[in-house]
Amino acid sequence: xxxxxxxxxxxxxxxxxxxxxxxxxxxxxxxxxxxxxxxxxxxxxxxxxxxxxxxxxxxxxxxxxxxxxxxxxxxxxxxxxxxxxxxxxxxxxxxxxxxxxxxxxxxxxxxxxxxxxxxxxxxxxxxxxxxxxxxxxxxxxxxxxxxxxxxxxxxxxxxxxxxxxxxxxxxxxxxxxxxxxxxxxxxxxxxxxxxxxxxxxxxxxxxxxxxxxxxxxxxxxxxxxxxxxxxxxxxxxxxxxxxxxxxxxxxxxxxxxxxxxxxxxxxxxxxxxxxxxxxxxxxxxxxxxxxxxxxx
Amino acid sequence: xxxxxxxxxxxxxxxxxxxxxxxxxxxxxxxxxxxxxxxxxxxxxxxxxxxxxxxxxxxxxxxxxxxxxxxxxxxxxxxxxxxxxxxxxxxxxxxxxxxxxxxxxxxxxxxxxxxxxxxxxxxxxxxxxxxxxxxxxxxxxxxxxxxxxxxxxxxxxxxxxxxxxxxxxxxxxxxxxxxxxxxxxxxxxxxxxxxxxxxxxxxxxxxxxxxxxxxxxxxxxxxxxxxxxxxxxxxxxxxxxxxxxxxxxxxxxxxxxxxxxxxxxxxxxxxxxxxxxxxxxxxxxx
Numbered sequence: 001x002x003x004x005x006x007x008x009x010x011x012x013x014x015x016x017x018x019x020x021x022x023x024x025x026x027x028x029x030x031x032x033x034x035x036x037x038x039x040x041x042x043x044x045x046x047x048x049x050x051x052x053x054x055x056x057x058x059x060x061x062x063x064x065x066x067x068x069x070x071x072x073x074x075x076x077x078x079x080x081x082x083x084x085x086x087x088x089x090x091x092x093x094x095x096x097x098x099x100x101x102x103x104x105x106x107x108x109x110x111x112x113x114x115x116x117x118x119x120x121x122x123x124x125x126x127x128x129x130x131x132x133x134x135x136x137x138x139x140x141x142x143x144x145x146x147x148x149x150x151x152x153x154x155x156x157x158x159x160x161x162x163x164x165x166x167x168x169x170x171x172x173x174x175x176x177x178x179x180x181x182x183x184x185x186x187x188x189x190x191x192x193x194x195x196x197x198x199x200x201x202x203x204x205x206x207x208x209x210x211x212x213x214x215x216x217x218x219x220x221x222x223x224x225x226x227x228x229x230x231x232x233x234x235x236x237x238x239x240x241x242x243x244x245x246x247x248x249x250x251x252x253x254x255x256x257x258x259x260x261x262x263x264x265x266x267x268x269x270x271x272x273x274x275x276x277x278x279x280x281x282x283x284x285x286x287x288x289x290x291x292x293x294x295x296x
Numbered sequence: 297x298x299x300x301x302x303x304x305x306x307x308x309x310x311x312x313x314x315x316x317x318x319x320x321x322x323x324x325x326x327x328x329x330x331x332x333x334x335x336x337x338x339x340x341x342x343x344x345x346x347x348x349x350x351x352x353x354x355x356x357x358x359x360x361x362x363x364x365x366x367x368x369x370x371x372x373x374x375x376x377x378x379x380x381x382x383x384x385x386x387x388x389x390x391x392x393x394x395x396x397x398x399x400x401x402x403x404x405x406x407x408x409x410x411x412x413x414x415x416x417x418x419x420x421x422x423x424x425x426x427x428x429x430x431x432x433x434x435x436x437x438x439x440x441x442x443x444x445x446x447x448x449x450x451x452x453x454x455x456x457x458x459x460x461x462x463x464x465x466x467x468x469x470x471x472x473x474x475x476x477x478x479x480x481x482x483x484x485x486x487x488x489x490x491x492x493x494x495x496x497x498x499x500x501x502x503x504x505x506x507x508x509x510x511x512x513x514x515x516x517x518x519x520x521x522x523x524x525x526x527x528x529x530x531x532x533x534x535x536x537x538x539x540x541x542x543x544x545x546x547x548x549x550x551x552x553x554x555x556x557x558x559x560x561x562x563x564x565x566x567x568x569x570x571x572x573x574x575x576x577x578x579x580x581x582x
Contacts, residue, residue: 038480038481038482038485039482039485047485047488047489050489050492050493051488051489051491051492051493054492054493054495054496055492055496057496058353058495058496058500058501058502059356061496061501061502061506061507062353062356062357062360062501062502063360064506065362065366065502065503065506065536066357066360066361066362066366067360074360075359075360079356106396191335191337192337192340192341195341195345198345199340199341199344199345199348202345202348202349203348205348205349205352206348206351206352206355210352211352211355211356212352212355212356212358212359213359216355216358216359217355
């Protein structure tokens with residue numbers, strides 16, 4: 001008896017969904033294991049918070065050297081919240097290309113990932129998920145210590161949680177898109193593939209006003225800053241945590257408009273990232289760079 | 297490939313050993329001094345990257361309304377951090393990296409001591425990073441219009457502070473390099489973990505005294521801390537309250553330099569033997 005076309009189609013969709021879930025789950029678990037199984041969980045947690053904590057402490061000291069020890073007015077909260085939120089960017093934007101490079105160069109497994117029936121972009125997204133979790137943990141601990149011990153002016157009862165989580169989700173989508181774009185570039189770069197994500201993160205740290213208001217940037221650099229979703233994302237995170245007054249010096253006053261611009265720039269970034277990744281992926285396959293090793 | 301001449305071979309074993317050692321040192325320094333500069337992308341990765349970080353911290357001081365000399369303080373700190381990055385990734389992590397890529401066995405089979413190889417890495421890394429640091433300092437100072445008040449009489453002390461802190465720092469790197477022979481995958485995590493705290497502890501972006509006496513006293517064990525503080529005292533006189541007078545700091549740095557170099561030689565000999573006994577010298581991806 002012939003199987004109806006609709007039943008075949010539904011079956012294919014189910015298989016595809018199941019495969020997508022398997023890919024996501026396996027990639028997430030793989031990333032979690034490769035990142036954390038070199039030590040015990042307590043040491044790993046310590047490892048996760050030391051870097052963002054000391055980065056924030058440097059800023060605290062810089063502020064106190066000029067304004068006096070214990071001062072927490074002006075842009076004090078701005079510095080610490082931006083520094084804590086930057087963990088997401090460091091973990092994801094630099095992390096996805098690193099995962100691709102490690103799979104290709106150190107473990108020589110990338111070619112096997114390519115020959116599985118799973119979708120590579122989904123695999124990369126799965127690799128980003130544990131990093132999001134880890135970054136969220138670092139963010140909460142860094143900010144928590146900032147609030148409890150360093151006087152960061154965040155009142156947990158007055159935080160705009162809907163804005164915080166909405167901007168966090170959209171921001172993470174944008175950051176992941178950027179990580180995927182860089183992973184594509186890492187596949188085709190002949191030299192400097194390891195340093196490239198750090199270079200991009202460093203440039204974004206400066207341009208997006210992570211630790212200072214973008215108004216102190218030269219005007220041409222401020223225009224570049226306003227084209228980036230990260231600028232709006234960090235601004236919204238700060239507004240949600242510290243109150244809208246923190247955005248008084250930001251070129252866009254209305255919080256709704258800032259959220260709209262975050263969404264718009266994120267959508268554009270996703271489009272650019274997908275196209276760029278496809279091009280890089282094709283180039284890498286064509287040039288035989290999927291199983292190339294550069295450092296071994 | 298360079299070999300010893302017949303005259304050199306006829307000399308005493310000690311002389312042959314020292315000559316071979318120097319040749320090894322120069323041979324290992326060569327890729328850092330010459331080969332690494334063949335590709336111009338170092339300008340981007342090793343000059344532009346630290347400059348971006350320096351610019352970010354300079355803008356923070358600008359946003360807080362700090363005097364311009366504080367931006368100079370950041371530029372000096374950022375420039376010196378290039379040495380720390382070099383020590384960490386190209387010195388401390390190097391033997392681990394060589395093991396992963398299969399070169400460590402070749403080093404150990406060579407007739408020269410591993411210490412000469414480390415000395416060559418340090419020498420090459422120091423000179424190559426010095427070139428990058430000069431470019432970073434010049435560009436950073438030009439970008440932010442920072443001027444320095446260095447007097448001629450202070451120049452010898454600045455040079456001594458700089459040299460002793462570098463010798464101590466590379467000695468520390470050599471100690472770490474030998475220690476890492478006992479570790480595997482956790483090496484990169486350790487490297488990542490200690491990179492940022494050292495920027496904090498050494499007062500790279502703030503005067504060392506701001507850390508408080510206990511933290512600054514502990515941080516003084518890292519040669520970069522006192523070296524940076526001494527140089528800052530001499531090029532920005534009177535800008536901030538000093539931690540220890542520059543002359544004293546140079547003296548402590550000289551002691552630290554000797555201690556770290558002797559410590560590195562001892563650690564390398566001991567850990568190399570231990571690693572051989574435990575069979576860790578060719579262990580990969582564990």
